Amino acid sequence: MGKNGDAAMSAGPVTRESVLAAALVIIDRDGVDGLSMRRLAEAVGRDPMIIYRHLPNKAAVLDGVAEAVFAELEVDAIDDDWTGQLRSVARSFRALALRHPKVVPLLVTRPLSTPLGSRPRAMVRPLEDILGLLTRAGFAGSDALHVYRALFGFLYGHVLNELQEVVERPEESDEVLRLGLYRLPVTEFPLVRELAPVLADYDGAAELEQGLDILLTGLTAHLAGPVVRRT
Structure with missing residues (x-):
């Protein structure tokens, strides 16, 4: 578990999809204000710089989460x-x-x-x-x-x-x-x-x-x- 109770997903490669999945878990539980790039890195179980390779900032993460949920419609x-x-x-x-x-x-x-x-x-x-x-x-x-x-x-x-x-x-x-x-x-x-x-x-x-x-x-x-x- 990460410092904030987020489950670390260190096994397997880090992809854009896995990062967004972790972000969705955080937002579902704690809301948009509860999401930070540091918490997201802890949830994925990797260095924050790896997150930035896939999503350059929090705005991109929020756009990606909205996109992922819309894709279910x-x-x-x-x-x-x-x-x-x-x-x-x-x-x-x-x-x-x-x-x-x-x-x-x-x-x-x-x-x-x-x-x-x-x-x-x-x-x-x-x-x-x-x-x-x-x-x-x-x-x-x-x-x-x-x-x-x-x-x-x-x-x-x-x-x-x-x-x-x-x-x-x-x-x-x-x-x-x-x-x-x-x-x-x-x-x-x-x-x-x-x-x-x-x-x-x-x-x-x-x-x-x-x-x-x-x-x-x-x-x-x-x-x-x-x-x-x-x-």
Whole structure:
């Protein structure tokens, strides 16, 4: 074990993939702030200079971790049921977020800090595959892009909201007390206080499905829709 409780992986060669795997373990446990190049070297069981040969700095490690997690997201670009496939992608993205909650800020922010063409291919692959799925279904390219942006804008917001749901006093039976809403004057926040039972009964999976219903119904109604191809 390293000084900080990180398991040393001194056996076998050090590769970019093994370094990123160790970084993911640290972030999953301690968050982004808990990661340092020194801790990463201890986890891998090697001199820090070996780490720098594969990843020059912490920013590169964070980009690599985001890339590795994004690579787990699969899109079936030839699925004939485009709405069903988008639902599957959404559920898979939520599952990734729940497996790696402390990586979610990286998934949301790291791609935006890099021009699209300079991002790792694993980060761009979902865009390409969803565009392929939708254009194959008959959507115009620009409309397919609108669908992608709307879907991932919703997903980013959903997982951040779900992961940040905090129950202040879980032992309380009164929802206002459980959520700490007693701090909000009822005269100023009557609707929030009134919805305390609903707010306390947050179901991430159900919220995701309801949001997808609204999103996909709205997109289908607003856009021209797929062109039916005749054979």
